[in-house]
Amino acid sequence: MITYEDFESLTKKHIPHNASVVLGFSGGVDSCVLVTLFDNFVKKNKKFNLTVKAVYIDHGLSKKSVQWEKFCYNFCKTKNITFYSKKILLNKESNIEANARHKRYEALQSFMNDGDYLVTGHHANDQVETLFLSLKRASGPRGLSGMSIFNKRDVGYHFRPLLKYPKDAILEFAQTYNLKWVEDESNESVKFDRNFIRKDIVPRLSERWSNFQSSALISMKLCSKQDSLLQELVEEKINFISNSGKALSIEKLKNMSEELLLYTLKIWVKKLSNITPSSKGLNTIIKDFIFSKHDSNPIYKIGDYQVRKFQFFLYIIPDYKDLTYFSTALKINEKIHLPHNYGQITIISNPKKNILRFPDKLEYPLRITFCPPKGLIYPNGKTVGKKFKKWAQEYNIPSWERKRLPFLYYGNSLAAIVGLFVCTNFSGQDLSIDHQRLDK
Numbered sequence: 001m002i003t004y005e006d007f008e009s010l011t012k013k014h015i016p017h018n019a020s021v022v023l024g025f026s027g028g029v030d031s032c033v034l035v036t037l038f039d040n041f042v043k044k045n046k047k048f049n050l051t052v053k054a055v056y057i058d059h060g061l062s063k064k065s066v067q068w069e070k071f072c073y074n075f076c077k078t079k080n081i082t083f084y085s086k087k088i089l090l091n092k093e094s095n096i097e098a099n100a101r102h103k104r105y106e107a108l109q110s111f112m113n114d115g116d117y118l119v120t121g122h123h124a125n126d127q128v129e130t131l132f133l134s135l136k137r138a139s140g141p142r143g144l145s146g147m148s149i150f151n152k153r154d155v156g157y158h159f160r161p162l163l164k165y166p167k168d169a170i171l172e173f174a175q176t177y178n179l180k181w182v183e184d185e186s187n188e189s190v191k192f193d194r195n196f197i198r199k200d201i202v203p204r205l206s207e208r209w210s211n212f213q214s215s216a217l218i219s220m221k222l223c224s225k226q227d228s229l230l231q232e233l234v235e236e237k238i239n240f241i242s243n244s245g246k247a248l249s250i251e252k253l254k255n256m257s258e259e260l261l262l263y264t265l266k267i268w269v270k271k272l273s274n275i276t277p278s279s280k281g282l283n284t285i286i287k288d289f290i291f292s293k294h295d296s297n298p299i300y301k302i303g304d305y306q307v308r309k310f311q312f313f314l315y316i317i318p319d320y321k322d323l324t325y326f327s328t329a330l331k332i333n334e335k336i337h338l339p340h341n342y343g344q345i346t347i348i349s350n351p352k353k354n355i356l357r358f359p360d361k362l363e364y365p366l367r368i369t370f371c372p373p374k375g376l377i378y379p380n381g382k383t384v385g386k387k388f389k390k391w392a393q394e395y396n397i398p399s400w401e402r403k404r405l406p407f408l409y410y411g412n413s414l415a416a417i418v419g420l421f422v423c424t425n426f427s428g429q430d431l432s433i434d435h436q437r438l439d440k
């Protein structure tokens with residue numbers, strides 16, 4: 001049974017004072033209960049100062065969608081909740097269920113800023129259905145754990161305060177408080193996977209084993225706990241085989257069992273890029289980076305990042321754009337705007353040391369050093385000369401970084417080409433250099 005007190009203490013645990021909350025409001029019984037509980041919360045906790053808006057997303061799939069929008073509007077009008085709606089266009093060719101879901105979350109997110117809270121009316125029966133959908137997709141323990149009451153999203157957080165209650169408890173609450181709601185007729189159609197599980201599968205299993213749903217929920221919780229435990233242990237391992245959690249020692253990875261290696265890489269990639277790599281991607285990393293020739297120089301792109309290897313360590317670095325095409329005439333004390341919003345640089349001369357240096361204006365881990373390699377002239381700016389290579393080696397600069405130096409022309413056309421060095425500061429050394437060193 002749902003009690004307001006339980007709801008209040010759960011909400012206070014997850015949502016802070018002054019937060020902005022977006023309630024996903026479809027007009028169905030689950031979200032009507034949700035909006036009613038939140039309305040109560042706002043009235044009883046004025047000092048909490050929540051900004052709450054209910055948002056209805058019109059998928060445009062039912063003739064009644066405008067009628068539902070009106071219902072939602074009127075429902076909120078009787079309460080202390082601001083109402084918004086948004087229509088989305090769906091591609092009816094592709095998997096409409098998945099497409100609608102994806103577009104709905106995208107639309108809900110458009111009402112949020114980072115740090116805001118999305119709240120939906122998912123309940124325990126939805127959770128059991130999610131288990132079957134995960135089995136269909138061949139998930140591991142993470143997927144079989146189902147939804148969590150609270151999790152971080154790309155933008156803000158997602159809170160599901162009704163997750164522990166079965167549908168019956170939601171209906172009971174709605175009846176007790178005389179709530180009205182809309183029924184979406186598409187919920188009856190078993191051509192949709194979730195409806196098929198809800199209408200044809202779960203009732204048959206529950207008929208035979210009355211505890212089936214609660215056992216399934218316990219199994220999901222066990223998966224979730226084991227997954228958290230595994231994650232904790234692997235994170236310890238990552239700290240042990242890396243330099244401050246960032247670069248992983250290839251030699252140490254080589255000594256791991258296949259399973260541990262796969263899981264370690266998965267957690268590490270997720271931690272640094274916020275993307276969960278596919279099994280195929282993980283196997284590519286293992287083959288091309290860990291069990292490959294020492295001098296190989298592979299790249300594996302993942303989202304806005306790339307996995308690279310350098311001197312027996314594995315790195316994830318932002319997928320910086322190649323700047324070699326960029327060239328410009330330098331003027332001392334004048335700003336240069338780098339492409340791709342990489343920042344701007346002002347060159348300051350240092351007559352004492354005869355060094356021209358950039359102040360470090362770019363964000364970490366970008367670091368810029370300006371070196372005037374006197375006597376080195378690269379006609380097209382494409383070749384990296386021997387001396388430059390030697391210098392780069394001496395400074396422990398990964399070979400892939402050496403290839404994407406933009407070339408800036410200093411002075412007029414016949415002057416020496418100036419190498420602008422943009423690199424990830426792997427070695428932690430100061431990369432400034434004077435030209436005598438290059439002339440050695």
Ligand SMILES: Nc1ncnc2c1ncn2[C@@H]1O[C@H](COP(=O)(O)OP(=O)(O)OP(=O)(O)O)[C@@H](O)[C@H]1O
Pocket residue numbers: 023024025026030031055056057058059101104119120121122126194
């Ligand atoms: N059209 C909608 N507009 C706004 N919020 C919605 C809409 N449809 C669903 N929601 C929100 O999502 C919750 C879950 O709805 P429902 O179970 O129908 O979604 P689902 O697609 O089956 O679930 P999931 O989002 O986990 O895939 C609802 O309680 C409600 O808070």
